[in-house]
Amino acid sequence: MKPLSVLLNISKIAHKIFANEISIILIMSFKQEGKKNFPTWPIYDNNEINALNNVIKSGKWWCGSPGTHQGENVWIFQEQFAKFQESDYCIAVFNGTVAIEAALIALGIGFGDEVIVSNYTFVASASAVIATNAIPIFCDINADTFVMDVDLIEKLITKRTKAIIPVHLAGNPVEMDKLREISDKYNLKVIEDCAHAHGSIYKGKKLGNWGDSGTFSFQASKVLTSGEGGAIICNNELLADTIYSYIDCGRKKNGYGYSHFSYGTNYRMTEYQAAILLEQIKKFPAQHKLRNENAQYLMKELNAIEGIKTMKITSGATKLGWYVFPFIFDPQKFGGLTKEEFNTQLNQNGIPTDNCYPPLHSLDCFKEVKLRKGISYSHANWGGNKSNDKYFPVVSDIYSRSIEFPQEILLSSRDQLDLIIKFVKSLKS
Numbered sequence: 349m350k351p352l353s354v355l356l357n358i359s360k361i362a363h364k365i366f367a368n369e370i371s372i373i374l375i376m377s378f379k380q381e382g383k384k385n386f387p388t389w390p391i392y393d394n395n396e397i398n399a400l401n402n403v404i405k406s407g408k409w410w411c412g413s414p415g416t417h418q419g420e421n422v423w424i425f426q427e428q429f430a431k432f433q434e435s436d437y438c439i440a441v442f443n444g445t446v447a448i449e450a451a452l453i454a455l456g457i458g459f460g461d462e463v464i465v466s467n468y469t470f471v472a473s474a475s476a477v478i479a480t481n482a483i484p485i486f487c488d489i490n491a492d493t494f495v496m497d498v499d500l501i502e503k504l505i506t507k508r509t510k511a512i513i514p515v516h517l518a519g520n521p522v523e524m525d526k527l528r529e530i531s532d533k534y535n536l537k538v539i540e541d542c543a544h545a546h547g548s549i550y551k552g553k554k555l556g557n558w559g560d561s562g563t564f565s566f567q568a569s570k571v572l573t574s575g576e577g578g579a580i581i582c583n584n585e586l587l588a589d590t591i592y593s594y595i596d597c598g599r600k601k602n603g604y605g606y607s608h609f610s611y612g613t614n615y616r617m618t619e620y621q622a623a624i625l626l627e628q629i630k631k632f633p634a635q636h637k638l639r640n641e642n643a644q645y646l647m648k649e650l651n652a653i654e655g656i657k658t659m660k661i662t663s664g665a666t667k668l669g670w671y672v673f674p675f676i677f678d679p680q681k682f683g684g685l686t687k688e689e690f691n692t693q694l695n696q697n698g699i700p701t702d703n704c705y706p707p708l709h710s711l712d713c714f715k716e717v718k719l720r721k722g723i724s725y726s727h728a729n730w731g732g733n734k735s736n737d738k739y740f741p742v743v744s745d746i747y748s749r750s751i752e753f754p755q756e757i758l759l760s761s762r763d764q765l766d767l768i769i770k771f772v773k774s775l776k777s
Protein backbone atom coordinates (compact mmCIF):
# COMPACT_ATOMS: atom_id res chain seq x y z
CA MET A 349 0.00 0.00 0.00
CA LYS A 350 1.29 3.46 -0.92
CA PRO A 351 1.98 5.88 1.98
CA LEU A 352 -0.67 8.31 0.66
CA SER A 353 -3.46 5.70 0.57
CA VAL A 354 -2.41 4.51 4.07
CA LEU A 355 -2.79 8.09 5.26
CA LEU A 356 -6.16 8.42 3.52
CA ASN A 357 -7.43 5.22 5.10
CA ILE A 358 -6.29 6.30 8.55
CA SER A 359 -8.05 9.63 8.08
CA LYS A 360 -11.26 7.86 6.91
CA ILE A 361 -11.21 5.58 9.99
CA ALA A 362 -10.49 8.57 12.24
CA HIS A 363 -13.37 10.44 10.66
CA LYS A 364 -15.73 7.53 11.29
CA ILE A 365 -14.63 7.17 14.92
CA PHE A 366 -14.88 10.93 15.38
CA ALA A 367 -18.37 11.06 13.80
CA ASN A 368 -19.49 8.23 16.06
CA GLU A 369 -18.06 10.01 19.07
CA ILE A 370 -19.91 13.16 18.17
CA SER A 371 -23.20 11.31 18.01
CA ILE A 372 -22.43 9.50 21.30
CA ILE A 373 -21.61 12.85 22.93
CA LEU A 374 -24.76 14.29 21.45
CA ILE A 375 -26.87 11.41 22.77
CA MET A 376 -25.22 11.67 26.22
CA SER A 377 -25.68 15.40 26.44
CA PHE A 378 -29.27 14.94 25.28
CA LYS A 379 -29.87 12.35 27.98
CA GLN A 380 -28.40 14.66 30.61
CA GLU A 381 -29.90 17.96 29.56
CA GLY A 382 -32.67 17.41 27.05
CA LYS A 383 -34.89 14.86 28.71
CA LYS A 384 -35.30 16.58 32.02
CA ASN A 385 -36.26 19.86 30.44
CA PHE A 386 -39.08 18.67 28.19
CA PRO A 387 -42.42 20.07 29.23
CA THR A 388 -44.69 17.43 30.68
CA TRP A 389 -48.43 17.38 30.09
CA PRO A 390 -50.87 18.41 31.51
CA ILE A 391 -49.65 21.81 32.64
CA TYR A 392 -51.49 23.08 35.71
CA ASP A 393 -51.02 25.25 38.79
CA ASN A 394 -52.91 26.18 41.95
CA ASN A 395 -55.74 27.62 39.89
CA GLU A 396 -56.87 24.15 38.77
CA ILE A 397 -56.52 22.83 42.33
CA ASN A 398 -58.52 25.76 43.75
CA ALA A 399 -61.17 25.37 41.05
CA LEU A 400 -61.69 21.74 42.03
CA ASN A 401 -61.75 22.63 45.73
CA ASN A 402 -64.36 25.27 45.03
CA VAL A 403 -66.62 22.75 43.30
CA ILE A 404 -66.31 20.37 46.25
CA LYS A 405 -66.96 23.08 48.83
CA SER A 406 -69.93 24.47 46.89
CA GLY A 407 -71.83 21.21 47.32
CA LYS A 408 -73.02 21.68 43.73
CA TRP A 409 -71.48 18.64 42.17
CA TRP A 410 -73.50 18.51 38.96
CA CYS A 411 -74.61 21.16 36.52
CA GLY A 412 -78.36 20.62 36.76
CA SER A 413 -80.56 21.66 33.89
CA PRO A 414 -80.67 24.90 31.86
CA GLY A 415 -83.72 26.09 33.82
CA THR A 416 -82.41 25.19 37.28
CA HIS A 417 -78.65 25.44 37.36
CA GLN A 418 -76.88 23.60 40.16
CA GLY A 419 -73.21 24.26 39.52
CA GLU A 420 -72.27 27.07 37.12
CA ASN A 421 -69.05 25.72 35.63
CA VAL A 422 -70.53 23.67 32.77
CA TRP A 423 -72.81 26.52 31.65
CA ILE A 424 -70.00 29.07 31.75
CA PHE A 425 -67.63 26.73 29.92
CA GLN A 426 -70.17 26.09 27.17
CA GLU A 427 -70.45 29.84 26.60
CA GLN A 428 -66.71 30.38 26.66
CA PHE A 429 -65.92 27.49 24.33
CA ALA A 430 -68.60 28.56 21.83
CA LYS A 431 -67.09 32.05 21.87
CA PHE A 432 -63.57 30.70 21.53
CA GLN A 433 -64.54 28.50 18.56
CA GLU A 434 -66.63 31.35 17.10
CA SER A 435 -69.79 29.28 16.97
CA ASP A 436 -73.31 30.05 18.21
CA TYR A 437 -73.86 26.97 20.38
CA CYS A 438 -71.79 24.55 22.45
CA ILE A 439 -73.02 21.50 24.32
CA ALA A 440 -70.51 20.00 26.74
CA VAL A 441 -70.39 16.22 27.21
CA PHE A 442 -68.16 13.81 29.09
CA ASN A 443 -65.90 12.74 26.21
CA GLY A 444 -65.17 13.21 22.52
CA THR A 445 -66.53 9.82 21.47
CA VAL A 446 -70.05 10.47 22.74
CA ALA A 447 -69.81 13.97 21.24
CA ILE A 448 -69.61 12.40 17.75
CA GLU A 449 -72.39 9.94 18.58
CA ALA A 450 -74.71 12.69 19.86
CA ALA A 451 -74.11 14.84 16.76
CA LEU A 452 -74.86 11.88 14.47
CA ILE A 453 -78.04 10.96 16.34
CA ALA A 454 -79.27 14.56 16.41
CA LEU A 455 -78.65 14.82 12.66
CA GLY A 456 -80.85 11.78 12.11
CA ILE A 457 -78.16 9.21 11.28
CA GLY A 458 -79.09 5.66 12.21
CA PHE A 459 -79.78 2.09 11.24
CA GLY A 460 -78.06 1.01 8.01
CA ASP A 461 -76.96 4.53 6.98
CA GLU A 462 -73.46 4.86 5.56
CA VAL A 463 -71.08 7.47 6.91
CA ILE A 464 -67.80 8.26 5.14
CA VAL A 465 -64.96 8.54 7.66
CA SER A 466 -61.27 9.35 7.25
CA ASN A 467 -59.19 6.16 7.50
CA TYR A 468 -56.38 7.83 9.50
CA THR A 469 -57.84 8.55 12.91
CA PHE A 470 -58.51 7.23 16.38
CA VAL A 471 -61.05 4.39 16.46
CA ALA A 472 -63.68 6.69 18.04
CA SER A 473 -64.38 8.50 14.74
CA ALA A 474 -65.75 5.18 13.42
CA SER A 475 -66.91 3.46 16.62
CA ALA A 476 -69.28 6.38 17.28
CA VAL A 477 -70.87 5.60 13.89
CA ILE A 478 -71.20 1.94 14.86
CA ALA A 479 -72.87 3.02 18.12
CA THR A 480 -75.69 4.65 16.11
CA ASN A 481 -76.19 1.38 14.15
CA ALA A 482 -74.87 3.10 11.03
CA ILE A 483 -71.94 1.85 8.92
CA PRO A 484 -68.63 3.69 8.54
CA ILE A 485 -67.06 3.68 5.07
CA PHE A 486 -63.35 4.41 5.08
CA CYS A 487 -61.78 7.10 2.89
CA ASP A 488 -58.05 7.13 2.12
CA ILE A 489 -55.95 10.20 2.86
CA ASN A 490 -53.86 12.75 0.99
CA ALA A 491 -50.19 11.75 0.91
CA ASP A 492 -48.99 15.24 1.84
CA THR A 493 -51.53 16.56 4.34
CA PHE A 494 -52.37 13.16 5.95
CA VAL A 495 -56.08 14.08 6.11
CA MET A 496 -59.10 12.76 4.17
CA ASP A 497 -58.55 13.03 0.41
CA VAL A 498 -61.68 14.88 -0.67
CA ASP A 499 -61.14 13.81 -4.29
CA LEU A 500 -61.97 10.22 -3.25
CA ILE A 501 -65.27 10.99 -1.51
CA GLU A 502 -67.62 10.90 -4.50
CA LYS A 503 -66.54 7.38 -5.46
CA LEU A 504 -67.60 6.19 -1.98
CA ILE A 505 -71.11 7.67 -2.09
CA THR A 506 -74.00 5.24 -2.50
CA LYS A 507 -77.76 5.61 -2.07
CA ARG A 508 -77.24 4.67 1.59
CA THR A 509 -74.72 7.44 2.30
CA LYS A 510 -76.05 10.00 4.77
CA ALA A 511 -73.05 11.77 6.28
CA ILE A 512 -69.33 12.49 6.15
CA ILE A 513 -66.94 12.70 9.12
CA PRO A 514 -63.79 14.58 8.12
CA VAL A 515 -61.10 14.26 10.78
CA HIS A 516 -58.66 17.18 11.06
CA LEU A 517 -55.65 15.08 12.06
CA ALA A 518 -53.14 17.07 14.12
CA GLY A 519 -55.51 20.00 13.62
CA ASN A 520 -54.69 20.08 9.89
CA PRO A 521 -57.86 20.96 8.00
CA VAL A 522 -59.55 18.70 5.52
CA GLU A 523 -60.36 20.89 2.49
CA MET A 524 -63.75 21.83 3.89
CA ASP A 525 -64.85 24.11 1.06
CA LYS A 526 -64.49 21.27 -1.46
CA LEU A 527 -66.04 18.80 0.95
CA ARG A 528 -69.05 21.05 1.46
CA GLU A 529 -69.60 21.29 -2.31
CA ILE A 530 -69.86 17.50 -2.38
CA SER A 531 -72.04 17.25 0.73
CA ASP A 532 -74.42 19.89 -0.64
CA LYS A 533 -74.59 18.15 -4.01
CA TYR A 534 -75.59 14.82 -2.41
CA ASN A 535 -77.49 16.28 0.56
CA LEU A 536 -75.18 14.75 3.17
CA LYS A 537 -74.69 15.84 6.77
CA VAL A 538 -71.18 16.79 7.88
CA ILE A 539 -69.77 16.23 11.36
CA GLU A 540 -66.23 17.55 11.71
CA ASP A 541 -64.16 15.51 14.15
CA CYS A 542 -62.15 18.35 15.72
CA ALA A 543 -60.62 16.27 18.53
CA HIS A 544 -57.20 17.57 17.38
CA ALA A 545 -58.29 20.92 16.04
CA HIS A 546 -58.96 23.32 18.92
CA GLY A 547 -58.26 26.76 17.52
CA SER A 548 -57.51 25.57 13.95
CA ILE A 549 -58.52 28.06 11.26
CA TYR A 550 -59.22 27.22 7.61
CA LYS A 551 -59.84 30.01 5.08
CA GLY A 552 -60.71 32.43 7.86
CA LYS A 553 -63.20 30.17 9.64
CA LYS A 554 -62.55 28.10 12.75
CA LEU A 555 -62.87 24.37 12.20
CA GLY A 556 -66.09 22.90 13.52
CA ASN A 557 -68.11 25.65 11.82
CA TRP A 558 -67.75 24.30 8.28
CA GLY A 559 -69.92 21.26 8.90
CA ASP A 560 -73.38 20.90 10.42
CA SER A 561 -71.53 20.44 13.68
CA GLY A 562 -68.03 20.00 15.06
CA THR A 563 -67.02 17.71 17.91
CA PHE A 564 -64.10 18.11 20.32
CA SER A 565 -62.27 15.98 22.86
CA PHE A 566 -60.71 17.19 26.12
CA GLN A 567 -59.15 13.82 26.94
CA ALA A 568 -55.87 13.86 28.90
CA SER A 569 -53.49 14.17 25.95
CA LYS A 570 -55.47 16.86 24.12
CA VAL A 571 -54.34 20.49 23.84
CA LEU A 572 -57.26 21.59 26.01
CA THR A 573 -57.89 19.00 28.67
CA SER A 574 -59.80 17.97 31.76
CA GLY A 575 -58.62 14.34 31.68
CA GLU A 576 -61.86 13.34 29.99
CA GLY A 577 -64.34 15.65 28.31
CA GLY A 578 -65.93 16.62 25.03
CA ALA A 579 -68.10 19.20 23.31
CA ILE A 580 -70.26 19.66 20.25
CA ILE A 581 -70.54 23.02 18.51
CA CYS A 582 -73.04 24.13 15.88
CA ASN A 583 -74.74 27.20 14.47
CA ASN A 584 -78.33 26.01 14.33
CA GLU A 585 -80.59 26.46 17.33
CA LEU A 586 -82.88 23.55 16.54
CA LEU A 587 -79.91 21.20 16.13
CA ALA A 588 -78.37 22.51 19.39
CA ASP A 589 -81.63 21.82 21.23
CA THR A 590 -81.85 18.31 19.75
CA ILE A 591 -78.27 17.54 20.76
CA TYR A 592 -78.91 18.94 24.24
CA SER A 593 -81.98 16.81 24.63
CA TYR A 594 -80.15 13.65 23.56
CA ILE A 595 -77.30 14.16 26.03
CA ASP A 596 -79.67 15.07 28.88
CA CYS A 597 -82.05 12.12 29.06
CA GLY A 598 -84.45 13.37 26.39
CA ARG A 599 -85.36 16.48 28.39
CA LYS A 600 -86.53 19.64 26.71
CA LYS A 601 -84.34 22.69 27.33
CA ASN A 602 -85.86 24.56 30.31
CA GLY A 603 -88.60 21.93 30.55
CA TYR A 604 -89.79 20.03 33.63
CA GLY A 605 -87.04 17.67 34.83
CA TYR A 606 -89.20 14.56 34.75
CA SER A 607 -90.59 15.23 31.31
CA HIS A 608 -88.67 13.18 28.75
CA PHE A 609 -90.10 14.13 25.41
CA SER A 610 -87.71 12.11 23.25
CA TYR A 611 -85.23 9.27 23.56
CA GLY A 612 -82.05 10.45 25.21
CA THR A 613 -79.23 9.36 27.43
CA ASN A 614 -76.96 10.96 30.01
CA TYR A 615 -73.72 12.28 28.51
CA ARG A 616 -73.59 15.46 30.62
CA MET A 617 -70.22 16.92 31.49
CA THR A 618 -69.41 17.03 35.22
CA GLU A 619 -68.79 20.21 37.17
CA TYR A 620 -65.26 18.96 37.96
CA GLN A 621 -64.38 18.68 34.28
CA ALA A 622 -65.77 22.11 33.47
CA ALA A 623 -64.01 23.74 36.43
CA ILE A 624 -60.64 22.47 35.16
CA LEU A 625 -61.44 23.44 31.58
CA LEU A 626 -62.24 27.00 32.65
CA GLU A 627 -58.67 27.27 33.97
CA GLN A 628 -57.09 25.42 31.04
CA ILE A 629 -58.81 27.62 28.47
CA LYS A 630 -57.08 30.66 30.02
CA LYS A 631 -53.71 29.01 29.40
CA PHE A 632 -54.59 27.89 25.89
CA PRO A 633 -53.94 31.04 23.76
CA ALA A 634 -50.27 31.38 24.76
CA GLN A 635 -49.68 27.64 24.35
CA HIS A 636 -51.44 27.64 20.98
CA LYS A 637 -49.25 30.49 19.74
CA LEU A 638 -46.07 28.74 20.88
CA ARG A 639 -47.12 25.41 19.33
CA ASN A 640 -47.75 27.12 16.00
CA GLU A 641 -44.41 28.99 16.07
CA ASN A 642 -42.43 25.93 17.09
CA ALA A 643 -44.18 23.74 14.53
CA GLN A 644 -43.12 26.18 11.78
CA TYR A 645 -39.53 25.99 13.00
CA LEU A 646 -39.51 22.18 13.26
CA MET A 647 -41.04 21.87 9.78
CA LYS A 648 -38.35 24.08 8.26
CA GLU A 649 -35.46 22.33 9.99
CA LEU A 650 -36.69 18.73 9.66
CA ASN A 651 -37.61 19.11 5.99
CA ALA A 652 -34.02 20.21 5.35
CA ILE A 653 -32.88 16.71 6.38
CA GLU A 654 -32.80 14.35 3.42
CA GLY A 655 -35.27 11.52 4.02
CA ILE A 656 -37.63 13.46 6.32
CA LYS A 657 -40.96 14.90 5.21
CA THR A 658 -43.25 16.59 7.69
CA MET A 659 -47.05 16.76 7.35
CA LYS A 660 -47.86 19.54 4.87
CA ILE A 661 -50.23 22.18 6.18
CA THR A 662 -53.39 22.29 4.05
CA SER A 663 -53.34 25.34 1.82
CA GLY A 664 -55.65 27.97 3.33
CA ALA A 665 -54.97 27.00 6.96
CA THR A 666 -53.62 29.82 9.10
CA LYS A 667 -53.51 28.19 12.56
CA LEU A 668 -53.47 24.55 13.59
CA GLY A 669 -54.43 22.84 16.85
CA TRP A 670 -51.18 20.81 16.57
CA TYR A 671 -52.37 17.95 18.76
CA VAL A 672 -49.40 16.00 17.41
CA PHE A 673 -46.53 16.81 15.05
CA PRO A 674 -46.42 14.06 12.40
CA PHE A 675 -43.64 13.37 9.90
CA ILE A 676 -42.55 10.48 7.72
CA PHE A 677 -39.06 9.19 7.10
CA ASP A 678 -37.47 7.28 4.26
CA PRO A 679 -35.83 4.15 5.76
CA GLN A 680 -33.30 4.02 2.88
CA LYS A 681 -31.94 7.42 3.89
CA PHE A 682 -31.59 6.27 7.51
CA GLY A 683 -29.45 3.19 6.99
CA GLY A 684 -32.51 0.90 6.70
CA LEU A 685 -33.91 1.78 10.17
CA THR A 686 -37.42 0.40 10.69
CA LYS A 687 -40.18 2.57 12.11
CA GLU A 688 -39.92 0.70 15.43
CA GLU A 689 -36.14 1.25 15.52
CA PHE A 690 -36.53 4.92 14.66
CA ASN A 691 -39.04 5.36 17.48
CA THR A 692 -36.90 3.36 19.92
CA GLN A 693 -33.83 5.47 19.13
CA LEU A 694 -35.77 8.63 19.86
CA ASN A 695 -37.44 7.28 23.02
CA GLN A 696 -34.27 5.74 24.48
CA ASN A 697 -32.63 9.09 24.13
CA GLY A 698 -35.30 10.97 25.96
CA ILE A 699 -37.36 12.20 23.02
CA PRO A 700 -40.99 11.20 23.49
CA THR A 701 -43.01 10.07 20.48
CA ASP A 702 -46.64 9.08 20.10
CA ASN A 703 -47.80 5.90 18.44
CA CYS A 704 -49.58 6.89 15.24
CA TYR A 705 -53.04 5.49 14.60
CA PRO A 706 -53.07 2.19 12.71
CA PRO A 707 -55.47 2.70 9.75
CA LEU A 708 -59.05 1.85 10.72
CA HIS A 709 -59.37 -0.94 8.12
CA SER A 710 -56.50 -2.79 9.81
CA LEU A 711 -58.04 -2.83 13.32
CA ASP A 712 -59.25 -6.23 14.52
CA CYS A 713 -62.79 -5.02 15.20
CA PHE A 714 -63.18 -3.97 11.54
CA LYS A 715 -61.08 -6.76 10.00
CA GLU A 716 -63.00 -9.46 11.84
CA VAL A 717 -66.30 -7.51 11.82
CA LYS A 718 -66.77 -7.86 15.57
CA LEU A 719 -69.41 -5.17 15.86
CA ARG A 720 -73.16 -4.73 16.49
CA LYS A 721 -75.48 -7.70 16.58
CA GLY A 722 -78.14 -7.71 13.89
CA ILE A 723 -76.45 -5.17 11.58
CA SER A 724 -75.12 -6.26 8.20
CA TYR A 725 -71.79 -4.74 7.28
CA SER A 726 -71.57 -6.53 3.94
CA HIS A 727 -71.71 -3.27 1.93
CA ALA A 728 -68.78 -1.77 3.83
CA ASN A 729 -65.40 -1.31 2.10
CA TRP A 730 -63.61 -3.17 4.95
CA GLY A 731 -63.85 -6.52 6.71
CA GLY A 732 -62.20 -9.83 5.76
CA ASN A 733 -60.41 -9.64 2.41
CA LYS A 734 -61.54 -6.05 1.93
CA SER A 735 -59.44 -4.97 4.93
CA ASN A 736 -56.34 -5.09 2.78
CA ASP A 737 -53.71 -2.36 2.67
CA LYS A 738 -53.75 -2.47 -1.13
CA TYR A 739 -57.23 -0.87 -1.12
CA PHE A 740 -55.98 1.98 1.11
CA PRO A 741 -52.49 2.48 -0.32
CA VAL A 742 -51.76 6.00 0.89
CA VAL A 743 -52.66 5.63 4.55
CA SER A 744 -50.94 2.21 4.66
CA ASP A 745 -47.71 3.67 3.30
CA ILE A 746 -47.82 6.78 5.52
CA TYR A 747 -48.55 4.72 8.63
CA SER A 748 -45.67 2.33 7.90
CA ARG A 749 -43.11 5.12 8.22
CA SER A 750 -44.71 7.87 10.25
CA ILE A 751 -43.47 9.22 13.55
CA GLU A 752 -45.34 11.66 15.76
CA PHE A 753 -44.13 14.05 18.41
CA PRO A 754 -46.73 14.70 21.11
CA GLN A 755 -48.02 18.26 21.35
CA GLU A 756 -46.04 19.14 24.46
CA ILE A 757 -42.80 18.88 22.45
CA LEU A 758 -44.07 21.97 20.65
CA LEU A 759 -44.01 23.81 23.99
CA SER A 760 -40.23 23.24 24.28
CA SER A 761 -37.56 25.89 24.01
CA ARG A 762 -35.73 26.41 20.72
CA ASP A 763 -32.62 24.83 22.27
CA GLN A 764 -34.60 21.69 22.96
CA LEU A 765 -35.96 21.63 19.43
CA ASP A 766 -32.42 22.07 18.10
CA LEU A 767 -31.29 19.05 20.12
CA ILE A 768 -34.09 16.98 18.59
CA ILE A 769 -33.15 18.13 15.09
CA LYS A 770 -29.49 17.30 15.70
CA PHE A 771 -30.44 13.93 17.10
CA VAL A 772 -32.58 13.05 14.06
CA LYS A 773 -29.64 14.05 11.84
CA SER A 774 -27.33 11.83 13.86
CA LEU A 775 -29.53 8.81 13.05
CA LYS A 776 -28.32 9.05 9.45
CA SER A 777 -24.68 8.34 10.31
Ligand SMILES: Cc1ncc(COP(=O)(O)O)c(C=O)c1O
Binds near residue numbers: 443469470472564565
Ligand atom coordinates in the same frame (compact mmCIF):
# COMPACT_ATOMS: atom_id res chain seq x y z
C1 LIG B 1 -59.59 11.99 16.19
C2 LIG B 1 -60.26 11.62 17.49
N1 LIG B 1 -61.60 11.56 17.51
C3 LIG B 1 -62.26 11.25 18.64
C4 LIG B 1 -61.60 10.99 19.81
C5 LIG B 1 -62.38 10.58 21.02
O1 LIG B 1 -62.22 11.43 22.09
P1 LIG B 1 -62.33 10.87 23.59
O2 LIG B 1 -61.10 10.11 23.89
O3 LIG B 1 -62.47 12.13 24.39
O4 LIG B 1 -63.55 10.02 23.66
C6 LIG B 1 -60.20 11.07 19.84
C7 LIG B 1 -59.47 10.83 21.10
O5 LIG B 1 -58.35 10.50 21.18
C8 LIG B 1 -59.52 11.39 18.64
O6 LIG B 1 -58.19 11.45 18.61
